[in-house]
Structure formats: C-alpha cells, structure tokens
Amino acid sequence: MDKGSQRYVLVKFLARDPLCTDSIEQAVQQSIEEMVGQLGSAEMRMQMIGFDEGVCKAVFRCSSGSIEKLRAVLAVMTHVNGNPTAAMVLRSSGTIKGLRTPIRRRRKYHARSISAVANGASK
Amino acid sequence: MRTYADLHLCPPLEDLTNARSMASLLAELQVKTVGLVVPPERLSPLPTIAELFKGSGFDVAKRLNLKPKSREDLLRSLRRFRGKYEIIAVECGMLSVSRVAVRDGRVDIVYFPKQERGNSFRGNLASTCRAALEINLSELTSGPGFGARLRSLKREIQIAAKASTKVIGSSKASSPYELRSPRDFAAMLHLMGLPLDSALRAVSETPLDIVRKNRLRLQESELQEGVRIVRRPTRSG
Numbered sequence: 254m255d256k257g258s259q260r261y262v263l264v265k266f267l268a269r270d271p272l273c274t275d276s277i278e279q280a281v282q283q284s285i286e287e288m289v290g291q292l293g294s295a296e297m298r299m300q301m302i303g304f305d306e307g308v309c310k311a312v313f314r315c316s317s318g319s320i321e322k323l324r325a326v327l328a329v330m331t332h333v334n335g336n337p338t339a340a341m342v343l344r345s346s347g348t349i350k351g352l353r354t355p356i357r358r359r360r361k362y363h364a365r366s367i368s369a370v371a372n373g374a375s376k
Numbered sequence: 377m378r379t380y381a382d383l384h385l386c387p388p389l390e391d392l393t394n395a396r397s398m399a400s401l402l403a404e405l406q407v408k409t410v411g412l413v414v415p416p417e418r419l420s421p422l423p424t425i426a427e428l429f430k431g432s433g434f435d436v437a438k439r440l441n442l443k444p445k446s447r448e449d450l451l452r453s454l455r456r457f458r459g460k461y462e463i464i465a466v467e468c469g470m471l472s473v474s475r476v477a478v479r480d481g482r483v484d485i486v487y488f489p490k491q492e493r494g495n496s497f498r499g500n501l502a503s504t505c506r507a508a509l510e511i512n513l514s515e516l517t518s519g520p521g522f523g524a525r526l527r528s529l530k531r532e533i534q535i536a537a538k539a540s541t542k543v544i545g546s547s548k549a550s551s552p553y554e555l556r557s558p559r560d561f562a563a564m565l566h567l568m569g570l571p572l573d574s575a576l577r578a579v580s581e582t583p584l585d586i587v588r589k590n591r592l593r594l595q596e597s598e599l600q601e602g603v604r605i606v607r608r609p610t611r612s613g
Contacts, residue, residue: 267401267552287522321572324563328556331517341405341557 258317261302262345263352264327266309268338274304277311280333281326281340288326297322302349312349320345378576380558381583383411383439383463383485384512384546387425389418395425397552399432405557409584411439411463411546419460437587439463447476454482459597462590465510471495478505481601484586485510485544488532490525497532502539508582509536511565512548513556530568537570544586545578 266272278301285294297319304311315323327340346352382402387395402410412426419438429436440461444450450466450473458464465485468474477483478501487510488496497509509532516525536543545561547554558579565575592604599605 265404267555269553288526321563321566324557324560325567328513328560328564329517329522331553337553339553339555341555342560343404343557 258347259298259314260317260320260345260347261349261352262313262315262320262323263343264311264313265341265343266311266333266338267341268309268333268336270336271306272304272309272333272336272338273306274301276334277301277304280330280338281313284330285323285326288329289322293322299323310343312352317347377406378580379408379584380406380580381409381411381587382407382547382549382555382558382579383409383437383544383583383586384413384465384510384548385410386413386441386548386550388550389414389423389425392424392428394551395428398549398555399429399434401552401555402434403432405555407434407558409435409437409587411437411583411587413441414438414461416440416457416460435587437462437590439465441465441467443467443469444473445470447472449473450476450480454480458482459594462587462594466507469495474501475504478502478507481506483507484590487512490515490528496528497535499535499539502535502541505536505539505541508542508544508586511543511545511578513545513561513564514548514550514554526568533565533568533570537574542582543570543574543578544583545575546583 266277281301285297285299289297297315299313299315302312302314313323324342327342330338330340332338344352387398410429412429414423414426426436438461440457442450442453442464444453444466454464463484464482465487466473466477466483468477468486468488474495477486484507486507511529516529533543543565545565547556549555562575562579565578566572570578596605
C-alpha cells in the first residue's frame with residue numbers, strides 16, 4: 254500500500270496537571286473526530302510517534318495534505334481528561350530528524366565544515 | 377521569517393506570575409507584537425504587566441475594548457479615547473451599534489460576541505465595513521455548542537471574504553492555557569474557508585498594519601489618513 258508523503262509535527266502541551274501518553278493520544282483522536290469526522294480522521298492518518306512527559310512535547314505524524322487540519326484540531330483542544338490544556342505546534346517537518354532545533358543543526362553543520370576544513374588541511 | 381501578532385490579550389493586570397508565563401510562551405510561539413487590553417482608569421501609569429511584556433522584548437500596543445449600549449455611547453467613547461489608544465475595538469452586541477462601528481474610520485476592530493443571539497456579521501454590515509473583523513479563538517472553544525459556533529464562524533468568514541473585509545485572528549487569552557500558536561490559528565481559519573495566504577495575513581501583516589497606522593496617526597494627529605510626513609523643511613531651506 255502506498256503510504257504517500259507524510260509530515261511530522263512537534264507539539265508542546267501546556268497543562269495544569271501532569272499528562273500521560275495515552276490520555277494525550279485519546280484526546281487528540283477525539284478532537285480530530287469532533288472536528289473533521291471519522292472520514293476526515295481516516296484521511297489524516299494521524300499517529301502519535303512519542304511523548305516526552307518531562308518536557309511535555311509530543312511528535313505526531315500525519316499525511317502531508319492534512320497538516321493544516323492537524324494544526325487546526327490542536328488549536329481547538331482545550332482539555333485532556335478534564336485537565337485544562339493548551340496544545341501548540343512548535344515545528345513541522347518532513348522527517349523526524351528535521352524537528353530538531355535549528356541551532357543544533359547549525360552546530361552540526363559547523364562541526365562538519367570544520368572537520369572538512371581540517372581534513373583538507375591534513376591532506 | 378513571518379512576524380506574528382496577537383492583538384487581544386486580557387490577562388489580569390495584577391497577576392505578574394500569570395503574565396510572566398504568558399510572555400515566555402508567546403516568545404516561544406514567535407509572537408512579536410501583542411495588544412494588551414488596558415481599561416481607561418489604568419492607562420496612566422501603565423500597569424506593571426505592560427512593562428513586563430516590553431521587558432520581554434514584545435512590542436506592546438494598548439487596546440481598548442468598547443462595549444457601547446447605544447450609537448451615541450459609541451460615538452462619545454470614540455471622541456474621548458481615540459487619541460489615547462493604539463487599538464480601539466468594539467464589541468458589537470447590538471445591531472444599531474454594529475452599523476456605526478463597522479463604518480466609523482476611528483474603529484480598528486469589530487468583534488461579535490457569541491452569547492448575543494441573532495447578532496452576527498451579516499452581508500449588509502460587511503459591504504460597509506472599514507474595520508477589521510476579529511475572530512477570537514477562546515470564544516470559539518469555550519462553553520457548549522462548539523458545532524454551532526463553527527458553523528457561524530464559517531458563515532462569517534465566507535461573508536467577509538466575499539466583501540473583501542479584513543479578518544484578524546486573536547486568542548483573547550487571559551491565561552497561558554488559552555494561548556495558541558498564531559500559525560495554528562491561521563490553519564483553523566483556513567479550514568473555515570479563508571485562503572491560506574489570507575489566513576496567514578490575518579495573524580501577521582493585517583494586525584501589524586493596524587498598529588503601525590495607528591501609531592502614525594497618534595504621532596501626527598492633524599494629518600489625514602494615508603498622509604505622512606516624509607521630511608520637514610530645515611531653516612536653511
């Protein structure tokens with residue numbers, strides 16, 4: 254089956270009480286069905302990749318044509334298990350690797366360029 | 377990179393902890409300009425939270441929300457406060473007020489509270505509207521009847537798009553839990569029928585333009601709209 258292109262989003266959750274992975278996934282799924290229905294939900298092919306409870310950030314995957322829908326769904330989410338929660342997309346990318354902060358990527362690039370220069374000099 | 381703005385923040389003016397967490401979250405969401413609701417009695421001196429937002433690197437615009445009971449009440453308030461605020465918004469709770477508010481050039485923003493039944497942004501208002509129509513996210517998400525509110529929002533956006541009325545998106549947040557990413561809100565407006573570029577403008581260029589124009593107007597109050605001083609003659613000529 255052709256999966257088509259996909260997008261990954263890094264989402265920050267801000268909640269009064271601590272959140273757990275299952276409750277987040279359920280709440281997002283429920284919000285999707287409330288907003289775009291079951292057909293829309295099936296077309297979105299949303300899946301939670303992971304959730305870091307320490308920093309309250311999650312990575313979601315969806316089909317690339319549904320990224321705006323996922324953003325809208327997260328914008329209207331107000332509660333998770335009766336706990337007031339705000340969800341906001343921090344970054345979106347075509348790969349999970351791309352969700353890393355640009356500073357880290359730049360450093361990596363910088364390190365690579367330095368090592369390339371160093372290798373050139375040694376030759 | 378796009379600069380985002382949220383022109384409707386109404387945090388409690390005394391709660392510094394709340395304001396501090398809102399400021400840090402807004403900075404993370406790449407918001408640069410905020411509109412802070414300041415009542416006239418707290419205008420001078422400015423509340424501490426305005427200084428807190430300025431200290432956090434935000435461009436703070438003072439905003440007044442007018443809730444007039446009648447047309448005369450609205451005109452009186454506009455005469456009194458236009459020269460003191462960067463943003464004047466009118467809550468259109470009555471049709472008689474809405475008719476004047478959308479036409480008056482001194483009004484920057486109009487918004488329609490969802491509690492008022494039978495009062496919404498209609499075609500006849502849209503055709504004469506000079507102000508920007510504001511969509512507040514917290515009004516959309518709070519309370520029961522989410523489906524009905526989505527329907528009415530979709531209708532209002534369609535009417536605004538047809539009449540080329542400016543639309544802006546704001547959070548109307550009073551706590552960090554009500555804040556949302558402007559980019560997400562643009563996606564929401566896009567899903568409701570606004571083209572994506574217009575939706576993105578609704579959370580960036582359009583609100584920034586309102587603040588910029590009004591600051592110019594406050595500096596040079598005697599000039600007509602659209603006129604600005606480029607250069608003043610020097611003594612030597």
